[in-house]
Amino acid sequence: MKIVNIGGVPEHFNLAWYLTLKDGAYKREGINLRWRDYHGGTGDMCQALRDESIDMAVILTEGIVKDIIEGNPSTIVQTFVKSPLIWGIHVAKNSEYQSIEELKGTKAAISRFGSGSHLMAYINAQNHDWNLNRDLKFEVINNLDGAVDGLTNATADYFMWEKFTTKPLVDSGTFRRIGNCPTPWPCFVIAVRNDFLNEHADDVKTILNIINNTTLEFKEIPSIDKTIANRYNQKLEDVQEWLSLTEWSQSNINKNTLENVQQKLLDLDIISQKIAYESLVLNL
Template sequence: MTTVKIGGVPEHFNLAWYLTLKNGEYKKENINLRWEDYPGGTGAMNEALRTGEIDMAVILTEGIVKDIAEGNPSKVVQVFVETPLIWGVHVAAGSEFKSIEELKGKRCAISRYGSGSHLMAYINAENHNWDLDTDLNFNVIQDLDGAVNALSNGDADYFMWEKFMTKPIVDSGVFRRIGHCPTPWPCFVIAVRNEFLETHENIVKIILEIINNTTIDFKEIPSIDKMIANRYELQLDDVQEWLSLTEWSQSNVDKATINKVQQKLIKLDILSEQRPYHDIVKNV
């Protein structure tokens, strides 16, 4: 049996992986798929791919594209979620800030450098015509719990995270959401370390087939909304809204999207040079 280590955020987007693991679908194909939660998000998974701690990752598109372009020895093998990620812009409930514009030059909490929360802060800043050199200041907080502490203690002024995962924190009166910032591209892709891909391409192909068979009909699973609400402690109507906005993919990322991501990161001075499509993506 081949052991494969895969990482992802412990969020509702990844429930399909849990279901296929619970059903023993990989073991039937002689694959021991070991899921590892990464609450720290994309920055932590990039590091884990580089060190060989994991073989595969379900990871934010902009984060992995940037890291591969900067030497992460991995390839994107498929889009996982086709629709954009809707980032909420959050402040502490008792904060004086009422609009995104008031956050110009303030301290932004990020899970780590190179993470989605870091990169999307630049996208948000550009959307509001801020000076990227002077109007962005960062405080590294590791994960969602760290963000709660930082905003509550006044160590940071705002924090960007997926709006449905943070909704319970908003509902409980800890955070207040003052705006949104959707990604300008499909939000999650599946990436694989080159070394693993070169020696186990057929295994990767089987894993993709299994997960795709679940995601293609994911919304049709009986009571899937209730299952998500219970497992992730979300309100049922929020889950139903999220499902209506979310589409999974069974295809690889196209050249136009990879170019768009890189060009945006270069424009924001987060990436120094554009890499060819085949350096970042592999079709299996």
């Protein structure tokens, strides 16, 4: 049985992977798919692809595009979630800051450089006409627990993370959310290491077929809202709102969308060059 290691964030977006694993869908096709949670997010997974700890990743679009351009030997094989990710902008409960504009020039907590929390801080800054060199400062906090410590102890001033994942921390009074910042593109893609893809393209196709059959009808799964609420410690009404906003994909990212991603990253000086669509994407 072929062993395939895949990584992703331990969030509600990826419940379909858990359901298909629990059902034994991959093993029935001769694939031992091993899921690994990456609490450090996209930057953590980019490194895991580079050091061959994983073969595949369910990863933020902007993060993997940046890392492939910078030499990560991986390729995007599909969009996983085609709707935007809504990033909540959070401060500590007792923070003096009440608005996004007041955060200009303060320190953002990020999981690591190259992560979504890092890249989206630039998007947010551009949205508010900040000076990208002068008005952005960063504190690496590794993960969500690190963000709680960083904001509570004032080693960082604000933190950007998916708003529904952090909602329980807002509800408990640990964080205050003072705004949102949606990604201007589909949020999650599936990336595969090139050497693995070259040798095991058929296995990757099989994995994609299985997960796509589940995401295609994910919202119709009986009581899926209650399952998500219980598993991820979410309020049912929050899960229902999230489901109404979220759309999965069963196809690859198109040229125009990828051009938009690269142009935005180039404009923000996050990447130094754009590369050909075919150097980033493979349609299996």
